[in-house]
Amino acid sequence: MSTLQFYNALGRKKQAFEPLEAGRVRIYSCGPTVYSHQHIGNMRAYVFADVLKRTLRAFGFEVRHVINVTDVGHLTDDADAGADKMELAAQRSGESVWEIADRFTRIFKDDLAKLHVEPPDVWARATDHIAEQIEMIQRLEARGATYAISDGIYFDTSTAPHYGELLQNVDLEAQQAQDRIEQAQAKRNPADFALWKLSPSDGPRRQMEWPSPWGRGFPGWHIECSAMAEKHLGVPFDIHTGGVDHIPVHHTNEIVQTELATGVRPCVRFWMHNGWLMMDGEKISKSKGNTIVLDDLEAKQVDPLVLRYFLLNTHYRQQTSFTSDALEGARAAYARLRRHAVEVAAEAAAEAGQGGESRGAAVVGELSERFRSALADDLNTPQALAVLWEVVRSRELGSREKQQLLREFDAVLALGLADAQPEVQESDARIDALMAERQQARAQRDFARADEIRDQLRAEGIEIEDGPEGPRWRRA
Ligand code: AMP
Ligand code: ZN
Numbered sequence: 359m360s361t362l363q364f365y366n367a368l369g370r371k372k373q374a375f376e377p378l379e380a381g382r383v384r385i386y387s388c389g390p391t392v393y394s395h396q397h398i399g400n401m402r403a404y405v406f407a408d409v410l411k412r413t414l415r416a417f418g419f420e421v422r423h424v425i426n427v428t429d430v431g432h433l434t435d436d437a438d439a440g441a442d443k444m445e446l447a448a449q450r451s452g453e454s455v456w457e458i459a460d461r462f463t464r465i466f467k468d469d470l471a472k473l474h475v476e477p478p479d480v481w482a483r484a485t486d487h488i489a490e491q492i493e494m495i496q497r498l499e500a501r502g503a504t505y506a507i508s509d510g511i512y513f514d515t516s517t518a519p520h521y522g523e524l525l526q527n528v529d530l531e532a533q534q535a536q537d538r539i540e541q542a543q544a545k546r547n548p549a550d551f552a553l554w555k556l557s558p559s560d561g562p563r564r565q566m567e568w569p570s571p572w573g574r575g576f577p578g579w580h581i582e583c584s585a586m587a588e589k590h591l592g593v594p595f596d597i598h599t600g601g602v603d604h605i606p607v608h609h610t611n612e613i614v615q616t617e618l619a620t621g622v623r624p625c626v627r628f629w630m631h632n633g634w635l636m637m638d639g640e641k642i643s644k645s646k647g648n649t650i651v652l653d654d655l656e657a658k659q660v661d662p663l664v665l666r667y668f669l670l671n672t673h674y675r676q677q678t679s680f681t682s683d684a685l686e687g688a689r690a691a692y693a694r695l696r697r698h699a700v701e702v703a704a705e706a707a708a709e710a711g712q713g714g715e716s717r718g719a720a721v722v723g724e725l726s727e728r729f730r731s732a733l734a735d736d737l738n739t740p741q742a743l744a745v746l747w748e749v750v751r752s753r754e755l756g757s758r759e760k761q762q763l764l765r766e767f768d769a770v771l772a773l774g775l776a777d778a779q780p781e782v783q784e785s786d787a788r789i790d791a792l793m794a795e796r797q798q799a800r801a802q803r804d805f806a807r808a809d810e811i812r813d814q815l816r817a818e819g820i821e822i823e824d825g826p827e828g829p830r831w832r833r834a
Contacts, residue, residue, distance in 0.1 A: 360735075361374055362374070364737070365630065366630070368626075368628070370526075378594060378596055378627065381418070382419065383419045383421050384591040384595040384596050385410070385599065386583070386590075386599070386626075387425045387599045387600065388583060388600035388609075389428060390462075391429075391444070393443045393444045393458060393459075395651040395653075396462075398655070398665060399635035399641065401475075402669055403600065406632040406674040407475075408473075409670070412770040413733045413734075413770055416730070416769060416770050424590045426483070426582065426583060427484065429483055430455075430484050430577065431576050431578055431579045431582060433579065444459065444566065449562070455565040472663075473662050474772035480590045484582040484586070487582065487585055487589065492568075492570050494585045495511060502517060509558070512545060512550045513553055517618070520613070520623070521610070522549075552578040553578050556574070583612050584612050593620045594627065596627050597626070597628045597629075597630060598630070599630045599632070600631055600632075601633075602632065603641075609629060632674045633678065636679045636680065637650070652665070653808075659797070661692070663774050667692040668684060670740070670773075673736075673737070673739065674737055675736070695750065695775065696774070698751075699750070699778035700778045703761065706758045706760070708757075710758075725755075726763060726766060729745045729766075729767055742767070742770070743771070746767050746771065765777070789820060796808045796822075797829065820832070820833055
C-alpha cells in the first residue's frame, strides 16, 4: 500500500504526507486575478490542484478546498508600486471594475468546468473579505509589525525572524537587489510590503476603496490570501498551492503575516507549486501578452480535455512548453485513448449479464497498485498515464476489468474516459449552419458572436459539446 509523498517547498524535499486532522485535508489554492482571461498557463495551476485533490480522495481523505478570486489589490508591480490591475483594466475598457471582475470570474469558472476541474468548496472573493483583512492587519499592528508611510501601511519584515523560509539564499539576495531598485523610497527594509494602500488624494478616484482605521484605501494582495485562508480553513492547515512564481514574494509574505498574526508556526504544513507553462521560450503571461486561452483552442476544434491530457503528461513541477507539435501529439493520443475507452464501454456492456470468472484479478490489483504508487510519488501523472495506456492495450484483461480500472483511474485523471459513449450526431441543416458559423466566428476571435450562437441554441434546448472530433450538438 503506497503512502503519499509530496514535494514541500518548505524544506525543499519530498516528505511523507499526513493531514493535521485524521482523514481530512484542508487546501488553499491561490486563485486568479480577474482583470482578463485566465490563460492556459494559469489553468495549469488549477489542473494541478484538482489532481492533488482527487488523489487525496482516492487515498481515502475528505478534502476541503478553497480557491480565492483576487478582484482588488493586485498591483502591476510586485514591489507595491504601479497600478491596480483591476482598476487599470476598467480604465481601458470603460466597464466598471465590478463588471470586469464578474465577467472574468464567470469565464474562469466555465473554463475550469470544461477542464473537469471541480469547483472548490469555497470560492473566496477578496472584496467580500475586507473586514477580515482589516482585522488581521490590526493584529499585526498590535504586535508592532507594521508602520505607516505616505502611501500605506507596511509590514516590517525585520520583525519576522523567519522571513524568507521558502527562499534559497540566492533567491533572497536577488529578490532584495531587485527590490532595492524598485522599492518605494520610504520603506524600512527592501522586502517590506504593503498591507493597506491608501487611496491617493490626487489623480483619478478608485472605484474600489473602503474606509479603514488608517484612512480610505484597499488591501494589499498578500493579506487577502492570509485572511481568507484563516477564515475558511483555520490555521494551521495542510496544503497551500500556487505557481512557482508565488514563492519569492506572495507566499513568502503570506507566511510571515499569518504566523505573526496567529502565533501559529508553521501556518501551513505543505507548500506545493506547479512549474511554468512556457511558449516560444517565455513564460505564458498576461503581462507579456503571449497568452492562449481555452477559447483559442476550442476555435481550433481542440477539446479542452486535450489540454488536460497534455498537462497531465508532464509532472506538475516540471517546466514545460506548449508548442503546436505538442498539442497535435496530445490531440492524437487523447483521441486514441477515447476510442479505446468507447470500445471498452461497448464490449463491457455486451458482456454484462454473462457472468463468468474474472480473467485477470491479479493483474487488476497490480495495475491499480502501480497507478496509485505513481500518484503517491508526488503526483507522478505521466507515470499514471503510462499505466492507463497499459490497461487499454492489455490482452490479459477482460473488458469489464478494463472498465473497472478506467473508472478508478478516471476518478483522479478526469479525462472523460469512464463509460465513454460513442458520439452519434443527429443532423439538421439549420443547426449545422449555425454550428459552422460559430466555428468561423471563433476562428476570427469573434467570441461575442460565437457566444451569441451558443446562447441562441441553448434557448432552443440545444447544447454544444466540444468533443475530440470537434464541436457537436445535442438536444438537452
Ligand atoms: P494570476 O492570475 O496571475 O494571479 O495567476 C493565477 C495562477 O496561475 C497562479 O497560481 C500563478 O502562479 C499561475 N500561473 C501564471 N502563469 C503561469 C504559467 N505560465 N504557467 C504556470 N502557472 C502559471
Ligand atoms: Zn494567494
